[in-house]
Amino acid sequence: MDVNERLRAALLRAGISCAQLADAAGVDAKTVERWISTGRTPHRTTAHKAARSLGEDMAYLWPSLGEGKRGRGLHPELIALHATRADAPLDMWRALFTQARERIEILVYAGIFLHEQWPGFAETLGHKAGAGCRVRILLGDPDAPPVTERGVEEKYGHGIETRCRVALMHYGPLIGMPGVEVRQHATTLCNSIYRGDDQMLVNAHVFGMNAFGAPVWHLRRESDGGVFDRYAESFEAVWALSHRAVKE
Structure with missing residues:
Protein backbone atom coordinates (compact mmCIF):
# COMPACT_ATOMS: atom_id res chain seq x y z
CA MET A 1 0.00 0.00 0.00
CA ASP A 2 1.07 3.63 -0.55
CA VAL A 3 2.54 5.88 2.08
CA ASN A 4 0.11 8.61 3.19
CA GLU A 5 2.29 11.63 2.42
CA ARG A 6 -0.51 14.08 3.16
CA LEU A 7 -0.81 12.81 6.70
CA ARG A 8 2.95 12.82 7.20
CA ALA A 9 3.18 16.38 5.88
CA ALA A 10 0.30 17.46 8.12
CA LEU A 11 2.10 16.09 11.18
CA LEU A 12 5.27 17.96 10.28
CA ARG A 13 3.36 21.15 9.59
CA ALA A 14 1.49 20.95 12.88
CA GLY A 15 4.57 19.95 14.87
CA ILE A 16 2.70 16.98 16.30
CA SER A 17 4.26 13.56 16.93
CA CYS A 18 2.63 10.22 16.13
CA ALA A 19 2.17 9.65 19.85
CA GLN A 20 0.40 12.98 20.32
CA LEU A 21 -1.90 12.35 17.38
CA ALA A 22 -2.62 8.88 18.73
CA ASP A 23 -3.69 10.38 22.08
CA ALA A 24 -5.98 12.85 20.36
CA ALA A 25 -7.56 10.16 18.19
CA GLY A 26 -7.84 7.56 20.96
CA VAL A 27 -5.55 4.96 19.37
CA ASP A 28 -1.98 3.77 19.98
CA ALA A 29 1.07 5.27 18.30
CA LYS A 30 1.74 2.20 16.16
CA THR A 31 -1.69 2.57 14.61
CA VAL A 32 -0.87 6.13 13.56
CA GLU A 33 2.45 4.93 12.15
CA ARG A 34 0.55 2.37 10.05
CA TRP A 35 -1.78 5.09 8.79
CA ILE A 36 1.32 6.78 7.41
CA SER A 37 3.52 3.86 6.32
CA THR A 38 0.85 1.64 4.76
CA GLY A 39 -1.78 4.18 3.80
CA ARG A 40 -4.35 2.46 6.00
CA THR A 41 -7.61 4.39 6.42
CA PRO A 42 -8.98 4.69 9.98
CA HIS A 43 -12.63 4.45 11.00
CA ARG A 44 -14.52 7.63 10.11
CA THR A 45 -15.01 8.71 13.74
CA THR A 46 -11.32 8.20 14.51
CA ALA A 47 -10.28 9.96 11.30
CA HIS A 48 -12.44 12.94 12.20
CA LYS A 49 -10.76 13.25 15.61
CA ALA A 50 -7.30 12.99 14.06
CA ALA A 51 -8.04 15.52 11.33
CA ARG A 52 -9.53 17.97 13.82
CA SER A 53 -6.43 17.79 16.01
CA LEU A 54 -4.26 18.54 12.97
CA GLY A 55 -6.50 21.34 11.72
CA GLU A 56 -7.04 19.48 8.46
CA ASP A 57 -9.98 18.28 6.40
CA MET A 58 -10.66 14.57 6.95
CA ALA A 59 -11.35 14.00 3.24
CA TYR A 60 -8.04 15.65 2.36
CA LEU A 61 -6.05 13.29 4.60
CA TRP A 62 -8.10 10.22 3.60
CA PRO A 63 -9.83 10.87 0.24
CA SER A 64 -11.73 7.56 0.44
CA LEU A 65 -13.70 8.99 3.37
CA GLY A 66 -14.89 11.91 1.26
CA GLU A 67 -17.47 9.75 -0.51
CA GLY A 68 -16.36 11.02 -3.90
CA LYS A 69 -16.19 14.65 -2.86
CA ARG A 70 -12.98 16.54 -3.45
CA GLY A 71 -11.48 17.56 -0.13
CA ARG A 72 -11.45 21.37 -0.07
CA GLY A 73 -11.28 21.38 -3.88
CA LEU A 74 -7.57 20.54 -3.83
CA HIS A 75 -5.79 18.90 -6.72
CA PRO A 76 -4.99 15.24 -5.93
CA GLU A 77 -1.27 15.80 -6.54
CA LEU A 78 -1.03 18.56 -3.93
CA ILE A 79 0.19 17.19 -0.60
CA ALA A 80 0.76 20.50 1.16
CA LEU A 81 1.20 24.21 0.63
Whole structure:
Protein backbone atom coordinates (compact mmCIF):
# COMPACT_ATOMS: atom_id res chain seq x y z
CA MET A 1 0.00 0.00 0.00
CA ASP A 2 1.07 3.63 -0.55
CA VAL A 3 2.54 5.88 2.08
CA ASN A 4 0.11 8.61 3.19
CA GLU A 5 2.29 11.63 2.42
CA ARG A 6 -0.51 14.08 3.16
CA LEU A 7 -0.81 12.81 6.70
CA ARG A 8 2.95 12.82 7.20
CA ALA A 9 3.18 16.38 5.88
CA ALA A 10 0.30 17.46 8.12
CA LEU A 11 2.10 16.09 11.18
CA LEU A 12 5.27 17.96 10.28
CA ARG A 13 3.36 21.15 9.59
CA ALA A 14 1.49 20.95 12.88
CA GLY A 15 4.57 19.95 14.87
CA ILE A 16 2.70 16.98 16.30
CA SER A 17 4.26 13.56 16.93
CA CYS A 18 2.63 10.22 16.13
CA ALA A 19 2.17 9.65 19.85
CA GLN A 20 0.40 12.98 20.32
CA LEU A 21 -1.90 12.35 17.38
CA ALA A 22 -2.62 8.88 18.73
CA ASP A 23 -3.69 10.38 22.08
CA ALA A 24 -5.98 12.85 20.36
CA ALA A 25 -7.56 10.16 18.19
CA GLY A 26 -7.84 7.56 20.96
CA VAL A 27 -5.55 4.96 19.37
CA ASP A 28 -1.98 3.77 19.98
CA ALA A 29 1.07 5.27 18.30
CA LYS A 30 1.74 2.20 16.16
CA THR A 31 -1.69 2.57 14.61
CA VAL A 32 -0.87 6.13 13.56
CA GLU A 33 2.45 4.93 12.15
CA ARG A 34 0.55 2.37 10.05
CA TRP A 35 -1.78 5.09 8.79
CA ILE A 36 1.32 6.78 7.41
CA SER A 37 3.52 3.86 6.32
CA THR A 38 0.85 1.64 4.76
CA GLY A 39 -1.78 4.18 3.80
CA ARG A 40 -4.35 2.46 6.00
CA THR A 41 -7.61 4.39 6.42
CA PRO A 42 -8.98 4.69 9.98
CA HIS A 43 -12.63 4.45 11.00
CA ARG A 44 -14.52 7.63 10.11
CA THR A 45 -15.01 8.71 13.74
CA THR A 46 -11.32 8.20 14.51
CA ALA A 47 -10.28 9.96 11.30
CA HIS A 48 -12.44 12.94 12.20
CA LYS A 49 -10.76 13.25 15.61
CA ALA A 50 -7.30 12.99 14.06
CA ALA A 51 -8.04 15.52 11.33
CA ARG A 52 -9.53 17.97 13.82
CA SER A 53 -6.43 17.79 16.01
CA LEU A 54 -4.26 18.54 12.97
CA GLY A 55 -6.50 21.34 11.72
CA GLU A 56 -7.04 19.48 8.46
CA ASP A 57 -9.98 18.28 6.40
CA MET A 58 -10.66 14.57 6.95
CA ALA A 59 -11.35 14.00 3.24
CA TYR A 60 -8.04 15.65 2.36
CA LEU A 61 -6.05 13.29 4.60
CA TRP A 62 -8.10 10.22 3.60
CA PRO A 63 -9.83 10.87 0.24
CA SER A 64 -11.73 7.56 0.44
CA LEU A 65 -13.70 8.99 3.37
CA GLY A 66 -14.89 11.91 1.26
CA GLU A 67 -17.47 9.75 -0.51
CA GLY A 68 -16.36 11.02 -3.90
CA LYS A 69 -16.19 14.65 -2.86
CA ARG A 70 -12.98 16.54 -3.45
CA GLY A 71 -11.48 17.56 -0.13
CA ARG A 72 -11.45 21.37 -0.07
CA GLY A 73 -11.28 21.38 -3.88
CA LEU A 74 -7.57 20.54 -3.83
CA HIS A 75 -5.79 18.90 -6.72
CA PRO A 76 -4.99 15.24 -5.93
CA GLU A 77 -1.27 15.80 -6.54
CA LEU A 78 -1.03 18.56 -3.93
CA ILE A 79 0.19 17.19 -0.60
CA ALA A 80 0.76 20.50 1.16
CA LEU A 81 1.20 24.21 0.63
CA HIS A 82 3.63 26.16 2.81
CA ALA A 83 3.10 29.93 2.87
CA THR A 84 6.84 30.55 2.65
CA ARG A 85 9.95 28.48 2.15
CA ALA A 86 11.00 29.52 5.63
CA ASP A 87 7.85 27.80 6.97
CA ALA A 88 8.66 24.47 5.29
CA PRO A 89 10.22 22.16 7.94
CA LEU A 90 13.75 20.87 7.42
CA ASP A 91 12.50 17.33 8.04
CA MET A 92 10.43 17.61 4.87
CA TRP A 93 13.50 18.50 2.80
CA ARG A 94 15.49 15.70 4.42
CA ALA A 95 12.76 13.15 3.67
CA LEU A 96 12.55 14.25 0.04
CA PHE A 97 16.21 13.51 -0.64
CA THR A 98 17.02 10.68 1.76
CA GLN A 99 14.03 8.60 0.66
CA ALA A 100 14.76 8.98 -3.06
CA ARG A 101 15.97 5.80 -4.73
CA GLU A 102 15.96 6.49 -8.48
CA ARG A 103 16.40 10.22 -9.10
CA ILE A 104 17.14 13.51 -7.43
CA GLU A 105 16.82 16.75 -9.39
CA ILE A 106 17.44 20.32 -8.27
CA LEU A 107 16.80 23.48 -10.29
CA VAL A 108 17.83 26.71 -8.56
CA TYR A 109 19.95 29.78 -8.94
CA ALA A 110 21.78 28.97 -5.70
CA GLY A 111 19.58 27.29 -3.07
CA ILE A 112 22.41 27.32 -0.55
CA PHE A 113 19.95 27.30 2.35
CA LEU A 114 20.06 23.49 2.13
CA HIS A 115 23.81 23.47 2.73
CA GLU A 116 23.50 26.06 5.50
CA GLN A 117 20.80 24.13 7.37
CA TRP A 118 22.05 20.66 6.48
CA PRO A 119 25.88 20.63 6.64
CA GLY A 120 26.10 17.10 5.18
CA PHE A 121 23.75 17.74 2.28
CA ALA A 122 26.32 17.41 -0.51
CA GLU A 123 27.73 14.25 1.05
CA THR A 124 24.21 12.82 1.24
CA LEU A 125 23.76 13.39 -2.49
CA GLY A 126 27.07 11.68 -3.12
CA HIS A 127 25.99 8.65 -1.10
CA LYS A 128 22.68 8.51 -2.97
CA ALA A 129 24.52 8.56 -6.30
CA GLY A 130 26.81 5.79 -5.08
CA ALA A 131 23.73 3.71 -4.31
CA GLY A 132 22.46 4.06 -7.88
CA CYS A 133 20.30 7.19 -7.62
CA ARG A 134 20.75 9.57 -10.56
CA VAL A 135 21.48 13.09 -9.30
CA ARG A 136 21.10 16.13 -11.57
CA ILE A 137 21.71 19.67 -10.33
CA LEU A 138 21.08 22.92 -12.20
CA LEU A 139 22.66 26.07 -10.77
CA GLY A 140 22.44 29.63 -12.01
CA ASP A 141 25.34 30.96 -14.06
CA PRO A 142 26.56 33.97 -12.03
CA ASP A 143 27.61 35.76 -15.24
CA ALA A 144 24.18 35.38 -16.89
CA PRO A 145 22.06 38.55 -17.32
CA PRO A 146 18.89 36.94 -15.86
CA VAL A 147 20.75 36.30 -12.60
CA THR A 148 21.87 39.93 -12.40
CA GLU A 149 18.34 41.08 -13.23
CA ARG A 150 16.91 38.94 -10.45
CA GLY A 151 19.24 40.64 -7.98
CA VAL A 152 17.93 44.03 -9.09
CA GLU A 153 14.30 42.90 -8.88
CA GLU A 154 14.77 41.59 -5.35
CA LYS A 155 16.88 44.60 -4.29
CA TYR A 156 19.57 42.06 -3.48
CA GLY A 157 22.33 43.70 -5.52
CA HIS A 158 25.12 41.34 -6.54
CA GLY A 159 24.32 38.98 -3.68
CA ILE A 160 22.65 36.46 -5.98
CA GLU A 161 25.69 36.18 -8.23
CA THR A 162 27.81 35.61 -5.14
CA ARG A 163 25.42 32.95 -3.85
CA CYS A 164 25.55 31.19 -7.23
CA ARG A 165 29.33 30.96 -6.88
CA VAL A 166 29.02 29.75 -3.29
CA ALA A 167 26.55 27.10 -4.44
CA LEU A 168 29.04 25.86 -7.03
CA MET A 169 31.65 25.67 -4.28
CA HIS A 170 29.32 23.50 -2.18
CA TYR A 171 28.55 21.17 -5.08
CA GLY A 172 32.14 21.19 -6.35
CA PRO A 173 33.14 17.88 -4.68
CA LEU A 174 30.31 16.17 -6.61
CA ILE A 175 31.44 17.33 -10.05
CA GLY A 176 32.79 14.34 -11.96
CA MET A 177 31.40 11.83 -9.49
CA PRO A 178 29.67 8.86 -11.18
CA GLY A 179 25.92 9.27 -11.11
CA VAL A 180 26.06 13.05 -10.53
CA GLU A 181 25.72 15.81 -13.13
CA VAL A 182 26.15 19.44 -12.14
CA ARG A 183 25.28 22.05 -14.76
CA GLN A 184 24.73 25.80 -14.94
CA HIS A 185 21.92 27.65 -16.70
CA ALA A 186 21.20 31.18 -17.85
CA THR A 187 17.41 31.05 -17.91
CA THR A 188 14.91 33.20 -16.05
CA LEU A 189 14.03 31.13 -13.00
CA CYS A 190 10.24 30.98 -12.66
CA ASN A 191 10.26 28.31 -9.95
CA SER A 192 12.94 26.45 -8.01
CA ILE A 193 12.35 22.71 -8.31
CA TYR A 194 13.49 19.99 -5.90
CA ARG A 195 12.59 16.43 -6.89
CA GLY A 196 13.02 13.08 -5.17
CA ASP A 197 11.51 10.27 -7.27
CA ASP A 198 7.74 10.93 -7.45
CA GLN A 199 7.71 13.76 -4.92
CA MET A 200 8.58 17.36 -5.60
CA LEU A 201 8.90 20.65 -3.74
CA VAL A 202 8.31 23.70 -5.91
CA ASN A 203 9.42 27.06 -4.52
CA ALA A 204 7.38 29.62 -6.45
CA HIS A 205 9.04 32.93 -7.25
CA VAL A 206 7.28 36.21 -6.60
CA PHE A 207 8.46 39.40 -8.30
CA GLY A 208 10.56 41.53 -5.97
CA MET A 209 10.71 38.90 -3.23
CA ASN A 210 13.52 36.60 -2.17
CA ALA A 211 12.75 32.90 -2.53
CA PHE A 212 12.68 32.29 1.24
CA GLY A 213 9.54 34.44 1.47
CA ALA A 214 7.69 32.76 -1.40
CA PRO A 215 5.34 29.72 -1.23
CA VAL A 216 6.39 26.09 -1.51
CA TRP A 217 4.16 23.48 -3.15
CA HIS A 218 4.61 19.85 -2.06
CA LEU A 219 3.54 17.62 -4.95
CA ARG A 220 3.29 13.89 -5.48
CA ARG A 221 2.98 12.43 -8.98
CA GLU A 222 -0.35 10.67 -9.49
CA SER A 223 -0.76 10.31 -13.27
CA ASP A 224 0.76 11.17 -16.63
CA GLY A 225 0.43 14.77 -17.73
CA GLY A 226 -0.47 16.16 -14.32
CA VAL A 227 0.86 19.17 -12.45
CA PHE A 228 3.92 17.21 -11.31
CA ASP A 229 4.82 16.36 -14.91
CA ARG A 230 4.52 19.99 -15.99
CA TYR A 231 7.20 21.01 -13.55
CA ALA A 232 9.29 17.97 -14.50
CA GLU A 233 9.08 19.07 -18.14
CA SER A 234 10.19 22.55 -17.10
CA PHE A 235 13.28 21.02 -15.48
CA GLU A 236 14.08 19.15 -18.71
CA ALA A 237 13.66 22.31 -20.78
CA VAL A 238 16.21 24.17 -18.65
CA TRP A 239 18.52 21.15 -18.65
CA ALA A 240 18.56 21.21 -22.44
CA LEU A 241 19.79 24.82 -22.37
CA SER A 242 22.43 24.33 -19.68
CA HIS A 243 26.18 23.72 -19.80
CA ARG A 244 28.48 21.61 -17.66
CA ALA A 245 29.72 23.21 -14.48
CA VAL A 246 33.45 23.41 -13.85
CA LYS A 247 35.06 23.52 -10.42
CA GLU A 248 36.30 26.97 -9.53
